[in-house]
Amino acid sequence: MLIEFEDVTLERSGRTVLKDLNLSLLEHRIGIIGVNGAGKSSLARLINGLLTPTAGQVRVDGLDVQLQLTAVRQQVAFVFQNPDNQIVFPVVDEDMAFGLKAILPDKAARQARIESVLESLEMADLAKRPIQQLSGGQKQLVSLAGALCREPKLLVLDEPTAQLDLRYRNRLLQILADLPQQALVLTHDLAMLSEFDRVLVVDRGHVVHDATPAVAIAWYERRCQA
Amino acid sequence: MNWGVDSDFSSAQASWLSHWSAGTKLLILVVMASTFVLINHPLWLGLSALFMLGVWRSVNGPVNWQAWRRVIWLAVTVTVVVSYVGFFSGVDQALVVLFRLLALLFAALAVVASTPVTDMMAAVQAALTPLGRWGWVNPAKVALAFGLTLRLIPVMLEQWQEIRQAQAARGISAAPHALLVPMLARTIRRADELAEAIDARADSADFR
Numbered sequence: 001m002l003i004e005f006e007d008v009t010l011e012r013s014g015r016t017v018l019k020d021l022n023l024s025l026l027e028h029r030i031g032i033i034g035v036n037g038a039g040k041s042s043l044a045r046l047i048n049g050l051l052t053p054t055a056g057q058v059r060v061d062g063l064d065v066q067l068q069l070t071a072v073r074q075q076v077a078f079v080f081q082n083p084d085n086q087i088v089f090p091v092v093d094e095d096m097a098f099g100l101k102a103i104l105p106d107k108a109a110r111q112a113r114i115e116s117v118l119e120s121l122e123m124a125d126l127a128k129r130p131i132q133q134l135s136g137g138q139k140q141l142v143s144l145a146g147a148l149c150r151e152p153k154l155l156v157l158d159e160p161t162a163q164l165d166l167r168y169r170n171r172l173l174q175i176l177a178d179l180p181q182q183a184l185v186l187t188h189d190l191a192m193l194s195e196f197d198r199v200l201v202v203d204r205g206h207v208v209h210d211a212t213p214a215v216a217i218a219w220y221e222r223r224c225q226a
Numbered sequence: 227m228n229w230g231v232d233s234d235f236s237s238a239q240a241s242w243l244s245h246w247s248a249g250t251k252l253l254i255l256v257v258m259a260s261t262f263v264l265i266n267h268p269l270w271l272g273l274s275a276l277f278m279l280g281v282w283r284s285v286n287g288p289v290n291w292q293a294w295r296r297v298i299w300l301a302v303t304v305t306v307v308v309s310y311v312g313f314f315s316g317v318d319q320a321l322v323v324l325f326r327l328l329a330l331l332f333a334a335l336a337v338v339a340s341t342p343v344t345d346m347m348a349a350v351q352a353a354l355t356p357l358g359r360w361g362w363v364n365p366a367k368v369a370l371a372f373g374l375t376l377r378l379i380p381v382m383l384e385q386w387q388e389i390r391q392a393q394a395a396r397g398i399s400a401a402p403h404a405l406l407v408p409m410l411a412r413t414i415r416r417a418d419e420l421a422e423a424i425d426a427r428a429d430s431a432d433f434r
Contacts, residue, residue, distance in 0.1 A: 085419035
């Protein structure tokens, strides 16, 4: 699915967050790296209309994000850094059902979709578990499961491994590797990008490097050491 | 509702009461709450509290004392209220308040322990539909707020404990203003992030 940024500028609270951004993203696995405050999260939030550009246009699969927001959001799912701020309901399957009504009006079909996603992630035993009984890693997987329930074409993940221990980090990476969906990942976990198709380095509102993972990460590490 | 660790405040469990519809249970809860407010005799209220305790225990698993320890503030609040009433209005009135609160608490716990949150939300939404037709409220949004409240109580409790522990580690004593300011700041930030997540996950059809 093609994601296009055309002359995109974003200003927030009088500060230019992104400036004259022109990008075409078509690869299956795309990583975005950069120091805190570089503009990574803002760039990702433009893709599903959580932020609106001050100037320019963002298109997802040919759809204008501003004008065709509902259609875009049916194709783009977002997984946030902190699952506690993404999970809306107190029980796993109840939370996963949130947001499905528009896509699957039939309750039985919704439940079947939820069970199928949980099984595919080997989490069927968590279906009736209260969220508060889950570990941080399990909550992050529940967030991902909630996103996958919508069967999006594109997954945007904002620092998905930031709160995970090594076991859940590895499990998440394995799940990501097996997913058929296109994925765009914002991260400080450079090692997880090694098998990706393309990595962008963002700094002060600009894409300052755009290459294969090995090249982009080496460039970014040199820059951080300078 | 899950306020902390485990089953005492957690999600719905299978029991004789779980077969009743959420709407019926919420309606009975409202009627009972009104009745408890109208009764002013400590004996009848005490018996009501005992009865509701029995109902709650019959639909819930074994008592989880660890979970109860985390909501000790509830016992403190009830003690303060009852002591205040006892001091100014006498023992009889204090017992009325105590048994009324306990009867209400056990009744609410029985409903929560036997009803999935989504079912309660659907009942709230159905009850508000007439008001929605007149354009006074959006029933789906009110139901979502109801569900979110249940979800966020344990999150807020954890947040409170985190702030308290962080301040204790720095040698700051537990002054209310020292806790409330960071609590408020973090709650506002969390509300922003939660609103963003809801925006990303749902569309307008979920609020009709």
